[in-house]
Amino acid sequence: MVRRRVEIKAIEVKAKRHTTFTKRRQGLFKKTQDYCTLSDSQAAVIVFSAAGNFFGLGHPSLNLLVNRYISHPKSVFGKEAAGAGGPRVLDGGGAEDGPAEPLPLTETERRIVEAIERKRWDSAVGDLVPEELSELAAEVEKIKLMVAARKKEIKGKSKVDG
Amino acid sequence: MVRRRVEIKAIEVKAKRHTTFTKRRQGLFKKTQDYCTLSDSQAAVIVFSAAGNFFGLGHPSLNLLVNRYISHPKSVFGKEAAGAGGPRVLDGGGAEDGPAEPLPLTETERRIVEAIERKRWDSAVGDLVPEELSELAAEVEKIKLMVAARKKEIKGKSKVDG
DNA sequence: GATCCTATTTATAACTC
């Protein structure tokens, strides 16, 4: 019965902390869904417990929202991002013409090129560390998005041009 | 003064809908932050308005959480490789040693390599014809599967953090 | 543990400035 108001600080007692982790997550997810319905918006929640367990929710879907975020200019993955300290992304920013000389490749990019040339994707990926995997995963997402966009473009043209 | 309880359905009146969109987002973000503090967890929220405006929040950061999600086995990257009945394995199923000399690249592969080197994925993909798109899509699938497999491999080796 | 209960705290719909 909520004997007293909550202090917003880490709950010391493990059992209580876990109960709160479970109960509040339910509340958070419900609020997120109500939010989308009421305001005709799209929202997603990503949660990782201290132990590393994953919980996620998204409307219409978590993957769609993550994709949308990744391709958004305000994300570090987005085309217009590329802040000084942020992780490097492909297509590093300019809508301008291609650079006169190739930009230096990251280690991950170098691995990919090598993998393609040797037709041995597996051997290249097999050595990646977690950070590189995340980078590669983000890059793959970008390719997927562009493939989808190109497909849409083709579809649109075929309707008009035959 | 909350004259009546909220019905969870799309708010018709535009002004009201937008007010709710703004106010509830504040509440959602606050709850998310409190949640992380109280239960010692990590959480992120991604929101897109109906008009396409982006709002995001993450603890410790949105990018970190998205990265963590992307590389998590339960994301789309992990799902497909997880099951025994999943798609067949990449790289032609051969456990054989790599070829002594590089195989000739397909036109698509050549495009990809060039794209990586120029950091201009978009321009490369933008010129693809449907057949090439299919090929690229297949390549992307292969990367996804190997990322997932590698992720699984890492997880198995390390006991992981606390 | 999960789920139900319920006294309180918290969030917020309508309103005002």
Added chain:
DNA sequence: TGAGTTATAAATAGGAT
């Protein structure tokens, strides 16, 4: 527009089962 105010609905801490 956006930032309070306040009466009421919703969420929830601690208990009970």
